[in-house]
Amino acid sequence: MNRTAILDAALRLADERGLAAVSMRAVATRVGVTPMALYPYVGSKGELLDGLVDRMLGEYLPESLMVAGIGWPDRLRRVASGARDMARRHPTAFTLLFDRPAVTSDAVRLVDFVYQALLDAGVPDAQVPRLERLFTTFCLGYALSEVNGRFSAGTVDPRGRRAQAAPGSVPAHLRLAAYLDEAVDWDSEFEADVEDLLALIARATV
């Protein structure tokens, strides 16, 4: 029994029963041990959750990085869809990525990968860190919104949502009603967003 075994158990627990179900006691029983036995390995509940971030990053990082000889747009597309895959694999644990800064070496390597793509795109050095944050913030935010259902408010009952507001107070909703009632293909919406951002990056090239 080691640290990664504990993190594995915790992450599987989160995936199966939700992040709220990740209690020290529950993780401990999974590992076959007493709650207090976890502490020398993970420090505290908070550090255990930090550990989950590392685990998740380490999990999808190789798939994104270990591809050589493709252009910077495809590399960034990979990073983007990787974030989304990660959110779907670990829907409830994914929130943790927004919580604390991930200072793991995996996290740094991932950032470096994006830096390199931006440099290859011809982005001036001074702009690279900003555009890295812009790009990854959007990807994480989109994925998080998706798994948390922030986007789906309209999908459930668009008409009800409009009706809730005072009549005439939401004119744009009325005008767009036809589009708002359609089901949204989140995959292709995300792709379109990423393409827009790639164009934005390409235009930052001087």
Add this chain to the structure above:
Amino acid sequence: MNRTAILDAALRLADERGLAAVSMRAVATRVGVTPMALYPYVGSKGELLDGLVDRMLGEYLPESLMVAGIGWPDRLRRVASGARDMARRHPTAFTLLFDRPAVTSDAVRLVDFVYQALLDAGVPDAQVPRLERLFTTFCLGYALSEVNGRFSAGTVDPRGRRAQAAPGSVPAHLRLAAYLDEAVDWDSEFEADVEDLLALIARATV
């Protein structure tokens, strides 16, 4: 004692002592009442937190919306900086915005405001919902990253962060070292990001 008094107390509690300090007992003592007395008004802890989202939206919505006669870029700038102000006013409660979809009438009015700005910009109807989500997702994600410290990893100790990685595994970090060691002005970075997104929106006009 009514529902909004309870939500007010809860929000102030979150601002002062953090979201984790918002327990039914703590809120109840603030209101001068017994924990169980809250339930008829807020339903449950979860619904109380949902209520905080509404309160926050209702708080900054007027400032953003009640301005007439300014062009769509300035209106979107207002929405953007409003999100960020909100994050600074309520640093820990802000996370809740990413959790559940806000289906309040305030939330819908805010979305409608952005829809209208995009329509005024000349964005084709079919693209408006997507670009609304793109824009607000980025704004929320940026503000959340900021208050949660996701960005600040490098600010604390950039050299340490680079050193943690195996030498040579983070070439782009080394090349950008000069810029990474500089303190970042988050205000102007956010402004630059928003300007980039406004340009992106302007280009979606056909």
Add this chain to the structure above:
DNA sequence: TCGTATAGATCTACAGTGTAGAGCGTGTCG
């Protein structure tokens, strides 16, 4: 004026949380 109904707040209790601190058993070295 009295009795009763009703709504609101309270009290008690329960199962669950994170974790401090003491105690226990086993294996390794001198």
Add this chain to the structure above:
DNA sequence: CGACACGCTCTACACTGTAGATCTATACGA
């Protein structure tokens, strides 16, 4: 053999959300 150290367990404490029963004060009809 004795002593130590390490890994684990056990117990305990203060805290969480909330179900269920109880109390209390106010309003209303007779």
